[in-house]
Structure formats: C-alpha cells, structure tokens
Amino acid sequence: AFTNKTKIVHVTHLINWTGQIMPVKKIAQEAHKRGIEVIADGAHTFGHFDFTIPDLECDYFATSLHKWLSAPFGSGMMYVKKDKIRNVWALLSNGEPDGPDIKKFESLGTRSFASEMAIGAAVDFHNGIGSKRKEERLRFLKDYWVDKVKSMPKVSFMQPKTTHMSCAIATIAIEGKKPGEVSSALFDKYKIHTVGIEWENIHVVRVTPHVYTSPKDIDRLVTAIKEIAK
CATH class of the missing domain: 3.40.640.10 (Type I PLP-dependent aspartate aminotransferase-like (Major domain))
Structure with missing residues (x-):
C-alpha cells in the first residue's frame, strides 16, 4: 500500500x-x-x-x-x-x-x-x-498442455485463468508429490526440464515452453504428468 x-x-x-x-x-x-x-x-x-x-x-x-x-x-x-x-x-x-x-x-x-x-x-x-505472433504461440503451447491435464483429479494449478493475465508460464502441483520429486521425475525419466518451487505457501512445478518447443514435446509432458499423477 x-x-x-x-x-x-x-x-x-x-x-x-x-x-x-x-x-x-x-x-x-x-x-x-x-x-x-x-x-x-x-x-x-x-x-x-x-x-x-x-x-x-x-x-x-x-x-x-x-x-x-x-x-x-x-x-x-x-x-x-x-x-x-x-x-x-x-x-x-x-x-x-x-x-x-x-x-x-x-x-x-x-x-x-x-x-x-x-x-x-x-x-x-x-x-x-514478431512480438504478437510469439505471444500467441507461447500462450497456445501453455494452453495446449494445461487443457489436457487440468481435469485430472490429483492435478492443480496456480495461475490466472484470465487470458491477458498469463502467457507461456504455468505451474502445476500433483497431490501427494513434492515439487522436487515431480521436477526430478520429469527430467530423469522424460528429459523434460522444469523448476520445482517451494516458497512460503507456494509448492509447485513451473513449466515454461519457448518458441522452439513443439506440440510433440508438449505431448511428452502430458504423458509424463499423467503417469506421475497415477
């Protein structure tokens, strides 16, 4: 204030x-x-x-x-x-x-x-x-994977649902799993780099695609999340 x-x-x-x-x-x-x-x-x-x-x-x-x-x-x-x-x-x-x-x-x-x-x-x-085209692509990649896993019972997110309030970055939490465990599993087994975050009341894994990330890469992420969240 x-x-x-x-x-x-x-x-x-x-x-x-x-x-x-x-x-x-x-x-x-x-x-x-x-x-x-x-x-x-x-x-x-x-x-x-x-x-x-x-x-x-x-x-x-x-x-x-x-x-x-x-x-x-x-x-x-x-x-x-x-x-x-x-x-x-x-x-x-x-x-x-x-x-x-x-x-x-x-x-x-x-x-x-x-x-x-x-x-x-x-x-x-x-x-x-182009800045606008890049923004649209990054938001598409974020929405692509979030839409595929958001209905899973053990999966939760911590970012705004309003379109203009986020772009490429999204965070995920899996019930019963610590962020470090999820992040390590994603990298060790699937070679997907993410960041486990534990700070105050925030316990999530940050997923950050870039323009070089393909939908095929995202599909691998979705498969990994589904297997880890079983």
Whole structure:
C-alpha cells in the first residue's frame, strides 16, 4: 500500500513463481498521482509477450535478455525515462555522473563484447517472428498442455485463468508429490526440464515452453504428468 513516506515502488511485471502478469500500468498511474516513482522488473516479460515499455508508464524498467529474447547469458537492459536520467547516478560513474546521457550507465569495465554484439542477432530473430505472433504461440503451447491435464483429479494449478493475465508460464502441483520429486521425475525419466518451487505457501512445478518447443514435446509432458499423477 502507498503511504505518505513512499518514494518509489518496485513492481514485478510477471511473477516468476506463478506466471501471473501484473497490472503495471494501473499501479504506475496510481503511484504517479501521489508523486511516487515506479520501477518495473521485466525479467520474465521482455521478449515474452507483446508490449512496449512506454505502455507501462513506469519510470524505470530492467530486464534479463537471456530469458525470452534468447540473447547470451549475462546480457540485460535498463530503461530510464529521459527526464529521470540526470537524477540517477551511475554505480561506476564516467566523467559526467549527473549527465543526461543514458550511456553513462554503460561504464562497467571489461566485459564480453561478443555477448553484447550477439544481442543484435537475438533482436533480429525475435523481430523475424514478431512480438504478437510469439505471444500467441507461447500462450497456445501453455494452453495446449494445461487443457489436457487440468481435469485430472490429483492435478492443480496456480495461475490466472484470465487470458491477458498469463502467457507461456504455468505451474502445476500433483497431490501427494513434492515439487522436487515431480521436477526430478520429469527430467530423469522424460528429459523434460522444469523448476520445482517451494516458497512460503507456494509448492509447485513451473513449466515454461519457448518458441522452439513443439506440440510433440508438449505431448511428452502430458504423458509424463499423467503417469506421475497415477
């Protein structure tokens, strides 16, 4: 909740445990009414589904590029509204730490230029598919397997049913099985990589297809879930 002491709000664009897409724009609009700045964490959204950063109306946005854009590990991106750049000092400053040029944040010392140059190829690949088309494909893959197992008596899910509130990511729980057991069985027997999550009241296995995942791969996942849930 906002208070009179709140200066900045950090919003996770997509909850990585459940796949829920958060209403960043609405939160940002309410925050700005109170003079509060907004940081959006887009680690699991950039390159995942169709949106532009200005659509979110946040002041700052940061993302990993190796996830949904499929750029090299260690690559990322930061967005700062133009009128905010001067007021944010770089961690490793250049000659003008309070300058208006966002390139001041690129003074990071020696790093892999091969990885940075490969970002362009990843962007070209993404644009070749198209953001909207990619979103539709990823949601199709998620719905494809969820629809086949959701009626099973021992299977439950933890993600929104409303279409616009999730995309590729879905989580599953199997009665009588710990997330780690399910995740290990999926990999050891079926060579399907998933992530077992146990945190607070969340005990699920996250399933995350990408554009290179085929319906045949999903069919193998469905078969595996049915056998594990017997």
